[in-house]
Structure formats: structure tokens, C-alpha cells
Amino acid sequence: DAGVTQSPTHLIKTRGQQVTLRCSPKSGHDTVSWYQQALGQGPQFIFQYYEEEERQRGNFPDRFSGHQFPNYSSELNVNALLLGDSALYLCASSLVAGGYTGELFFGEGSRLTVL
Amino acid sequence: AQSVAQPEDQVNVAEGNPLTVKCTYSVSGNPYLFWYVQYPNRGLQFLLKYITGDNLVKGSYGFEAEFNKSQTSFHLKKPSALVSDSALYFCAVRDIKNTGFQKLVFGTGTRLLVSP
Structure with a gap:
């Protein structure tokens, strides 16, 4: 059973x-959330996608955008990169229906360095 | 807004000794609380969660957490620490919107260092 891959x-x-x-979310999951983790910080919520729509968003500028595809996979796009965007970007998947209690399954992350 | 606080940046413990990593929460309604662990350059791994019921929750790798409503705390514990437990630990709380969509709000993390 493949977990979350980034x-x-x-x-x-x-x-x-x-x-x-x-x-790519964990098999069977339909909801993808993205988090930004700056060095020495806790993960900060960016946004969440379900049924190809953004369902909620954290306090991030419009430079951060996303997309979810029919197969539930997702992309995070960041435009006009700033030095402060350097961070570990974490994707997490979950299942909206069927007893979801808030638990998230995380990928290993994408480490972005902006020079 | 839902929030958690982790008052200690780092906890040091000797191998074989019990460990406690502290977390306090602030929520409206019933709290759904979580602990995750992060090893260097890795994603977060789920340890345990409290939803309702027994105040002592058992999780992965021998960890447990004690929910205390009167003190609004959810401390992570382990009876005997291992060097391999050294990692970054995050407490989190569920935040649910009136649309039904949920997210986790994380604390700032506590680095656990277990010495041989």
C-alpha cells in the first residue's frame, strides 16, 4: 500500500x-493538504483540496496556488519566489468521509531552497 | 481559534529513563489531539491521537499520552527512553470549519535528545 509520495x-x-x-496521496484517500515547514518551526497550513476544489486556506499570499486532479493527486505552485519561501513543503492526505477524525498521513516532503 | 503550545524547545533524557514532552491546548468544543514525530529530513509520522474516552492513549513505538481536561494538557510519555527516540515531536489539534472540512494546527515542536 503506497503511502503519500512527493x-x-x-x-x-x-x-x-x-x-x-x-x-500523490495514500491509496484510498481523497483529500490533500499542503503545509510549509520553515527551519525550526512547526508545519503551517497552506491549503486543502477535495474534489478538485480548494476547501480552506491558511494565511498565505496568492503567490501560493494549487490544483487537484481527478486521480486525487495534487500540485502546489509558488510564483515570484522569495528567500523566505525556503522551507520543507509537506503534503498530507486524508479521507473526508467514513470516520475521518483529523489524522493526516504525510509524505517525506520537498525541500525548497531559494537563493 | 484552536491552538496548542509546546513550552519546551528541547528535552534531554538519559536512555532508560522515563520521558515526558509537554503540550497544552486551547480549543472551543471537544479537543481532538495528536502527536507526530519527525526524524531529520523526513516527513511527519503519526504517533497517537485522543478523540474521546480513556484519558491515557497508547500509540506507536511504546509512546502514550495523557489527556487532562482540567489542565488542558496532552503530554507525551514513554516509560523508558531509547536513543533512537531522539527526534522532533509535534503536538497538534484538529480545527474543523462549519463546512465540515478539517485541518491540523501544529505546535512549534520539541526536540527530544536521548543520551546513551
């Missing part, structure tokens, strides 16, 4: 560039 694992960009991160 790609790429590491990437380096320069200020002003754009980046796309990808996530």
Missing part, C-alpha cells in the same frame, strides 16, 4: 522564479 525531494531556485511541487 516530488521532487530537493530543489534549488532563484528569487523571482516559479516552482511546482507534486503529491
Whole structure:
């Protein structure tokens, strides 16, 4: 049973560039959430997708956008990169219906470095 | 808004000794509380959760957590620490919108260092 998979694992960009991160949820899961974890910090919620729509969003600017595909996989896009966007980006999946209690299953993350 | 606080940046314990990692919460309604562990350059791994029922929750790798409503705490415990338990530990609380969609709100994390 495949868990949550993310790609790429590491990437380096320069200020002003754009980046796309990808996530495949755990088998059977239909909801994908994205978190940003800056160095030494706890994960901060970016947004959540279900049925290909953004369902809730944290306190992140519009430079952060996302998408969910019919197969439940998801992308996180960040435009006009800033140095402060350097972080570990975590994807988490869950199941909306059927007794969901809030538990999330996380991928290994994509480490973004902005120079 | 739902929140959790982890008052200790780091906890040091000797191998074989009991360990406690502290977490306090602030919620409206009934709390759904979680502990996750993160090893270096890895994602978060689920340890345990409290939804309702018994105040002592048992989880993975010998960890347990004690829910205390009067003290609004949810401390993570283990009777005998291992060097391999050294990692970053996060407490989290469920935040549910009136739409029914949920997310987890995490604390700032506590680094556990177990010395041989």
C-alpha cells in the first residue's frame, strides 16, 4: 500500500522564479493538504483540496496556488519566489468521509531552497 | 481559534529513563489531539491521537499520552527512553470549519535528545 509520495525531494531556485511541487496521496484517500515547514518551526497550513476544489486556506499570499486532479493527486505552485519561501513543503492526505477524525498521513516532503 | 503550545524547545533524557514532552491546548468544543514525530529530513509520522474516552492513549513505538481536561494538557510519555527516540515531536489539534472540512494546527515542536 503506497503511502503519500512527493516530488521532487530537493530543489534549488532563484528569487523571482516559479516552482511546482507534486503529491500523490495514500491509496484510498481523497483529500490533500499542503503545509510549509520553515527551519525550526512547526508545519503551517497552506491549503486543502477535495474534489478538485480548494476547501480552506491558511494565511498565505496568492503567490501560493494549487490544483487537484481527478486521480486525487495534487500540485502546489509558488510564483515570484522569495528567500523566505525556503522551507520543507509537506503534503498530507486524508479521507473526508467514513470516520475521518483529523489524522493526516504525510509524505517525506520537498525541500525548497531559494537563493 | 484552536491552538496548542509546546513550552519546551528541547528535552534531554538519559536512555532508560522515563520521558515526558509537554503540550497544552486551547480549543472551543471537544479537543481532538495528536502527536507526530519527525526524524531529520523526513516527513511527519503519526504517533497517537485522543478523540474521546480513556484519558491515557497508547500509540506507536511504546509512546502514550495523557489527556487532562482540567489542565488542558496532552503530554507525551514513554516509560523508558531509547536513543533512537531522539527526534522532533509535534503536538497538534484538529480545527474543523462549519463546512465540515478539517485541518491540523501544529505546535512549534520539541526536540527530544536521548543520551546513551
